[in-house]
Amino acid sequence: MVRRTLSLSLPVLAISLALPPAVQGQSLEALQEEVRGEVASPELQKLSQVIVDKLYSFSELGFQEFWTLEFVTGILEREGFNVQTGCAGMPTCYVATWGSGRPVIGFMGDMDCLPETSQKPGVPWQEAMIPLGPGHGEGHNSTPAVDIVAAIATKRVMERHGMPGSLKVIPGVAEELVASRNYMVTAGLFEGMDVMLSTHISSGMSTGYGISGSGLVSTQFTFHGTSAHSAGSPWSGRSALDAVELMDVGWNFRREHLRLQQRSHSIISHGGNQPNVVPSEATVWYYFRELDYPRIKELHELGETMAEAAAMMTGTTVTERVLGAAWPSNMSKPLAEVMHAAIQEVGMPEWTEDDQALAKAVQAMMGRDTTGLATEVSDTLREASQGMGGGSDDIAEVSWNVPTVRLRYSGNIPGMTAHHWSSGIAMATPMAHKGANYGSRVIAMTAIAVASDPELVEEAWRYYREVTTKDYTWESLIPEGTEPPIHLNADKMEKYRPLIEPFIYDETRFETYLEQLGVTYPTLTKPGAVSEGR
Numbered sequence: 351m352v353r354r355t356l357s358l359s360l361p362v363l364a365i366s367l368a369l370p371p372a373v374q375g376q377s378l379e380a381l382q383e384e385v386r387g388e389v390a391s392p393e394l395q396k397l398s399q400v401i402v403d404k405l406y407s408f409s410e411l412g413f414q415e416f417w418t419l420e421f422v423t424g425i426l427e428r429e430g431f432n433v434q435t436g437c438a439g440m441p442t443c444y445v446a447t448w449g450s451g452r453p454v455i456g457f458m459g460d461m462d463c464l465p466e467t468s469q470k471p472g473v474p475w476q477e478a479m480i481p482l483g484p485g486h487g488e489g490h491n492s493t494p495a496v497d498i499v500a501a502i503a504t505k506r507v508m509e510r511h512g513m514p515g516s517l518k519v520i521p522g523v524a525e526e527l528v529a530s531r532n533y534m535v536t537a538g539l540f541e542g543m544d545v546m547l548s549t550h551i552s553s554g555m556s557t558g559y560g561i562s563g564s565g566l567v568s569t570q571f572t573f574h575g576t577s578a579h580s581a582g583s584p585w586s587g588r589s590a591l592d593a594v595e596l597m598d599v600g601w602n603f604r605r606e607h608l609r610l611q612q613r614s615h616s617i618i619s620h621g622g623n624q625p626n627v628v629p630s631e632a633t634v635w636y637y638f639r640e641l642d643y644p645r646i647k648e649l650h651e652l653g654e655t656m657a658e659a660a661a662m663m664t665g666t667t668v669t670e671r672v673l674g675a676a677w678p679s680n681m682s683k684p685l686a687e688v689m690h691a692a693i694q695e696v697g698m699p700e701w702t703e704d705d706q707a708l709a710k711a712v713q714a715m716m717g718r719d720t721t722g723l724a725t726e727v728s729d730t731l732r733e734a735s736q737g738m739g740g741g742s743d744d745i746a747e748v749s750w751n752v753p754t755v756r757l758r759y760s761g762n763i764p765g766m767t768a769h770h771w772s773s774g775i776a777m778a779t780p781m782a783h784k785g786a787n788y789g790s791r792v793i794a795m796t797a798i799a800v801a802s803d804p805e806l807v808e809e810a811w812r813y814y815r816e817v818t819t820k821d822y823t824w825e826s827l828i829p830e831g832t833e834p835p836i837h838l839n840a841d842k843m844e845k846y847r848p849l850i851e852p853f854i855y856d857e858t859r860f861e862t863y864l865e866q867l868g869v870t871y872p873t874l875t876k877p878g879a880v881s882e883g884r
């Protein structure tokens with residue numbers, strides 16, 4: 351657990367009495383205005399668009415974000431960031447650092463995509479570019495654009511005014527697997543960091559503070575049996591698949607008697623090879639979700655009991671491989687207040703009639719209310735609530751170790767199904783280009799506020815000590831010594847890379863990815879679509 355000691359904080363208190371001389375005479379408002387202008391420059395708007403489109407075309411699954419890594423670290427290196435790759439035992443993890451001294455400001459967002467969400471962008475119908483292929487069906491392709499453009503603009507303003515401080519861009523590797531941040535924390539990647547500014551795609555622009563979402567343990571149980579001829583001598587076999595099925599049946603009966611807040615789901619990752627061979631190995635992959643650390647732990651232990659019981663019933667044995675874990679996230683109020691004020695200044699992107707027309711066409715296609723894109727930012731800063739739980743995000747692991755805030759920036763169309771091809775349609779169009787650039791403005795304005803006001807860092811750490819970690823101190827839900835599961839998705843990407851390659855965006859030849867794909871903007875109807883009433 352990364353914890354600031356009092357002795358480390360004292361020097362900061364001493365310098366907090368006055369801004370660094372070079373910043374004196376510059377009000378925070380002026381610095382924020384300057385950094386916002388930097389992000390909004392034609393050069394950085396173009397960079398937002400190129401990153402958004404390029405990463406959409408890469409469509410790389412978690413732990414296999416190698417093209418993405420090379421592309422974004424190249425940009426950061428050209429901007430004078432010092433890049434280290436392969437951090438925390440993950441080949442696609444990197445830390446890009448610029449500057450020196452305190453404060454140390456982190457920029458973090460996801461970059462991986464989802465299986466089965468391949469989608470041609472900018473068209474109001476389902477059209478996989480690669481059938482059943484991976485795709486950005488959540489919009490993580492836009493997040494590195496938000497972070498990188500914000501970090502570049504912040505760097506330029508800090509440089510101009512001789513402001514001390516360090517910027518660190520770190521990616522949310524394999525967020526869709528909730529399987530990287532825990533390993534980053536235990537590897538010490540956030541030690542010495544003052545604040546973390548994180549981002550996530552949305553259809554609106556907002557931030558909040560407090561505890562939200564579910565936490566989880568993601569784990570695989572592999573049963574080991576004995577193979578045999580399924581018809582010739584089934585009595586000499588012991589089926590590992592039987593154990594998987596009995597574990598699932600047992601879990602589904604027990605589910606009725608669990609708290610309603612738990613959420614658990616599984617897939618069979620390996621169920622044998624062909625029916626006439628008794629499966630000697632079978633693997634089931636579970637996500638066990640609950641609302642706090644003790645309950646997540648308890649649910650996970652119940653799963654282990656079910657697995658052992660299934661092994662006993664079938665005469666097999668079982669081994670377990672924990673892949674990932676996260677607590678629910680717990681965001682910082684002092685940082686959220688500064689970010690919220692920046693959101694009010696920046697406002698929503700100026701959507702064109704074309705943006706609104708496509709958004710409404712997509713909403714109609716999905717059978718949703720045709721309200722179009724949101725035009726107002728939320729003017730109230732909300733404390734999060736967990737309610738009955740839901741999804742998880744392993745930025746949570748960071749939030750319990752460093753004061754962290756999360757921006758939800760616009761770019762997606764309201765009403766889309768999450769983790770679904772429909773959430774990819776807008777993600778390589780002007781909606782995502784503008785959304786990402788506006789997101790960068792908010793992040794950069796928050797970063798410059800942190801860089802110019804050491805008291806804000808102190809306040810964030812005070813809140814962290816007195817509120818965030820008042821009831822709980824973070825402990826890992828992953829057994830000590832577990833390695834990051836970097837093998838995940840390797841086979842899938844090996845299969846899909848040759849199919850993706852012809853679709854990679856060439857920014858040297860085409861203004862936008864839509865232009866490369868020959869999609870006119872906006873496209874509102876499917877060519878040759880049959881009229882209703884047939």
Ligand SMILES: [Zn+2]
Pocket residue numbers: 460488490525550
């Ligand atoms: Zn996400």
